[in-house]
Amino acid sequence: MRIRRLPETVINRIAAGEVVERPASAVKELVENSLDAGAGRIDIVLGDGGRTLIAVTDDGCGMSGEDLTLAVERHATSKLPDDDLGQIATLGFRGEALPSIGAVARLTATSRPAGTPSAWAIAVEGGTVTLPRPAAHPRGTRVEVRDLFFATPARLKFLKSRQTEVSHIIDVVQRLAMARPSAAFSLIEEGRSLLSLAAVAGGGDAQAARRGRLAAILGRDFGTHSVTVDAEREGMRLSGRAGLPTLHRRTSAQQFLFVNGRPVRDRLLHGAVRGAYHDLIAHDRHPLVALFLDLPPELVDVNVHPMKTEVRFRDAALVRGLIVGALKNALAQAGHRATAPAAMWARTFGAGGSGGGLRPSPGSALPLTSGAAAGMDSGGAPGLAETPAAPDLGPLPVGACIEEAPAQASDATVPPLGFAQAQLHATYIVAQTGDGVVIVDQHAAHERIVHERLSQALRSGAVARQALLLPQVIELDGPAAARIVSRAGELAELGLVVEGFGGAAVVVREVPALLGAADTEALLRDLAEDFAQLDEALALRERLSAICATMACHGSVRAGRKLSIEEMNALLRAMEATAHSGQCSHGRPTWVELKRADIEKLFGRS
Numbered sequence: 001m002r003i004r005r006l007p008e009t010v011i012n013r014i015a016a017g018e019v020v021e022r023p024a025s026a027v028k029e030l031v032e033n034s035l036d037a038g039a040g041r042i043d044i045v046l047g048d049g050g051r052t053l054i055a056v057t058d059d060g061c062g063m064s065g066e067d068l069t070l071a072v073e074r075h076a077t078s079k080l081p082d083d084d085l086g087q088i089a090t091l092g093f094r095g096e097a098l099p100s101i102g103a104v105a106r107l108t109a110t111s112r113p114a115g116t117p118s119a120w121a122i123a124v125e126g127g128t129v130t131l132p133r134p135a136a137h138p139r140g141t142r143v144e145v146r147d148l149f150f151a152t153p154a155r156l157k158f159l160k161s162r163q164t165e166v167s168h169i170i171d172v173v174q175r176l177a178m179a180r181p182s183a184a185f186s187l188i189e190e191g192r193s194l195l196s197l198a199a200v201a202g203g204g205d206a207q208a209a210r211r212g213r214l215a216a217i218l219g220r221d222f223g224t225h226s227v228t229v230d231a232e233r234e235g236m237r238l239s240g241r242a243g244l245p246t247l248h249r250r251t252s253a254q255q256f257l258f259v260n261g262r263p264v265r266d267r268l269l270h271g272a273v274r275g276a277y278h279d280l281i282a283h284d285r286h287p288l289v290a291l292f293l294d295l296p297p298e299l300v301d302v303n304v305h306p307m308k309t310e311v312r313f314r315d316a317a318l319v320r321g322l323i324v325g326a327l328k329n330a331l332a333q334a335g336h337r338a339t340a341p342a343a344m345w346a347r348t349f350g351a352g353g354s355g356g357g358l359r360p361s362p363g364s365a366l367p368l369t370s371g372a373a374a375g376m377d378s379g380g381a382p383g384l385a386e387t388p389a390a391p392d393l394g395p396l397p398v399g400a401c402i403e404e405a406p407a408q409a410s411d412a413t414v415p416p417l418g419f420a421q422a423q424l425h426a427t428y429i430v431a432q433t434g435d436g437v438v439i440v441d442q443h444a445a446h447e448r449i450v451h452e453r454l455s456q457a458l459r460s461g462a463v464a465r466q467a468l469l470l471p472q473v474i475e476l477d478g479p480a481a482a483r484i485v486s487r488a489g490e491l492a493e494l495g496l497v498v499e500g501f502g503g504a505a506v507v508v509r510e511v512p513a514l515l516g517a518a519d520t521e522a523l524l525r526d527l528a529e530d531f532a533q534l535d536e537a538l539a540l541r542e543r544l545s546a547i548c549a550t551m552a553c554h555g556s557v558r559a560g561r562k563l564s565i566e567e568m569n570a571l572l573r574a575m576e577a578t579a580h581s582g583q584c585s586h587g588r589p590t591w592v593e594l595k596r597a598d599i600e601k602l603f604g605r606s
């Protein structure tokens, strides 16, 4: 076989295979070009989910006729002034996008640079370039892409439904819009406006501008249910917002990560986020975050992937440490705040004016059975549909009057979670706050407190142990015993001292003092199961914290145990003093609040 050089058209189609995977990737490249051109406004119009038309119009610096000819040539770029791949300050740099798109579609670029009297247009159809011709166009550039993949029918077949392609496009535009708050964006598909974002100046404060743009895209809910992240380490800065752990999703699609203003999907970064939330959220759930990492360009390589969505860091461990540390810190500041429980109640009951309201008609189901339905979570959490019918209580005596609880101290001195008034079903603590009612899930709340204390003790290397008077022999099965014994070192760090005892049994000599009179046998069975499931690849810290969670669960007050008022108040005070006590180790809220105003709405008093 003779070796031959491939024709330019084929080379470009091969490159297009990597760069232009679907309509969203073409949109991404075009919008990146507009941003690199300094556009203040970018308008995107789509036909049939981007298949028939993608038109991106900007008011950026524009191109001369000569530049237009170069722009559609492969490896021609205005963005690497010193040919230095270590100092990339633009979104583009490979000079591949326009020729690639032109190789697989019908592309027309019309442009006019500032200060020149006329515009020029150039067309590329399936790789064939026409000469630039004069055209009419205001300052800026308009790139139209029609019939994407007409020249590569195989790729065309892989396109998903119009809705799917549109949602990918929205995602791409949203991410770029988050990265550049100073530009205005609009996105229209088949005459329907999908996105319209005004420029956010932030009064010259870049962080304020980012916050404003995030709020415009992610909504106010995310704003109220997230905390600010801002940390610096060795010339790197991490800023943005981290969702409270009660706000979670089935996938990590709602994690928006940026490196030096470039949207990325990076395993290291997602992994760091997962690490930070590890013991706050169930293993199969993902928190919502929008995080911006800024670092000197020489510490990161963006030339890793043709789509420029992956990066490599010079010092990955440092980056990971910064992210995990900053997120943990920010979340700890949130203290006992869960996902604004009051808002959840109002919404669930429809008292906020959004729903149909609570109708206590016979057989109607109370809309609240699970605190996990909190916040703006979608999917996964038990929702209203699973609510069993409420028991029929029969008619309430007309005019029944419930005596007021004895007045507590004045409002000013009522702590945030209030004073315990009663325990319901030996499971829930009802407390009166300054301006409402709080209901606490005693097991979930106590579990969180024990968990935090255990982790704290672990961090300071001082887990108090308690020797058992009689070492306890526990019969497990062979594999379970082996798993426990092989991790005896980790368990000892946490105050649980075990040794093998024949094939299928272990002997427990000491337990963490914090766990009190926990059922050691049940604890060990659960731990053995944890070890079977825990990812070997998890860092020791993360494994330990998973073990902490299991221990905490066993060491805490069970649902069903009667508590005295003093015990309940002690628990409430401990919650207030404990980081992360707003949600249990599985990310469910530990308490909910109903504000007095919400109650009044329920009864039509306001």
Ligand code: ADP
Binding pocket: 029, 033, 034, 037, 058, 060, 061, 062, 063, 071, 072, 076, 077, 078, 079, 091, 092, 093, 094, 095, 096, 097, 098, 099, 140, 141
């Ligand atoms: P890259 O962005 O990697 O340089 P492209 O193929 O996307 O490669 O674009 C080639 C060149 O065309 C860019 O370097 C830029 O100079 C010019 N260009 C493309 N789009 C625009 C635009 N919207 N406004 C101004 N110049 C543009």
Ligand code: MG
Binding pocket: 029, 032, 033, 091, 092, 093, 095, 096, 097, 098
């Ligand atoms: Mg480009």
